[in-house]
C-alpha cells in the first residue's frame with residue numbers, strides 16, 4: 001500500500017487518480033477546494049478528502065498538517081491541480097491579472113505543496129516521488145502556434161520548479177518529474193480531445209509507479225517519450 005497525495009482531486013484527471021488508487025488499495029489524501037466532491041474509495045484503499053486551495057499558503061499548511069496527523073510518510077505527491085487561461089489569449093486580450101492568477105495556481109501552487117510535504121516525502125521508505133502534471137503547452141521548442149500567454153509560461157516555469165526540486169531532492173532520495181498527460185477529455189481539455197481520462201491516467205500511473213532517479217528532473221509525455229523543453 002502506497003501513500004499518495006493528490007491535488008485537484010474533485011474532478012478530471014485528479015478524481016480518476018483517486019478512483020484508481022483507492023481501487024488498488026492505496027492510501028490517498030485527496031485535496032480539493034470542494035472536498036465533498038472527491039470520489040469515495042472504490043476498493044480496499046482509503047481516501048481522505050481534505051480542503052485545499054493551492055493558491056493559499058494557510059490552506060496548504062493546514063492540508064499538510066492534517067496529513068501528518070494520519071501518516072509519517074508520503075510516497076507520492078501528485079501536483080495535478082491546474083487552471084487554463086480561457087480561450088488561448090492573444091497579445092491583445094491577455095490580462096496581466098489573469099496571468100498572475102494562472103501562475104499562482106499552476107507554478108506557485110506545486111511549489112507550496114512540495115515544500116509543505118517535503119518532510120513527509122523525506123520519510124518515504126523507498127524515496128519520495130513528486131509528480132507534476134505539466135503540459136506540452138509549456139514546451140518552448142514545441143510552441144509553433146503562439147497564443148496562451150498565461151498558461152504556456154506557467155507550465156514552462158513549473159517544469160523549472162520540477163527540475164530544481166529534482167536537484168535539491170537528489171541527495172535525499174526524492175525524485176521530481178514533470179508529465180504531459182496528453183490532450184484529454186476533461187472540463188479543461190474539452191470534448192474534442194482524443195484521449196479519455198481512463199487512458200491518460202492509466203499511462204501516467206504506469207510511469208509514476210516506476211519514477212526513479214533516472215527520470216528525475218525530466219519532462220515526459222504520458223507515453224513515456226521524453227519531451228523537448
Ligand SMILES: NC(=O)c1ccc[n+]([C@@H]2O[C@H](COP(=O)([O-])OP(=O)(O)OC[C@H]3O[C@@H](n4cnc5c(N)ncnc54)[C@H](OP(=O)(O)O)[C@@H]3O)[C@@H](O)[C@H]2O)c1
Pocket residue numbers: 007008009010011012013014031032033034052053054055079080081082083084105133134135136180181182183184185186187188189190193
Ligand atoms: N485535459 C488536458 O487536455 C490537459 C492537457 C495538459 C495538461 N493538463 C493538466 O492536467 C491537470 C488536470 O487538469 P484536468 O484536465 O483534469 O482539468 P479540470 O478537469 O479542469 O480539473 C482541474 C482541477 O484542478 C483544480 N483546481 C484548480 N484551481 C485550484 C486551486 N486553486 N486549488 C486546488 N485545486 C484547484 C480544480 O478544482 P475546482 O473544481 O475547485 O476548480 C479541478 O479539480 C492540470 O494541471 C492541467 O493543466 C490537462
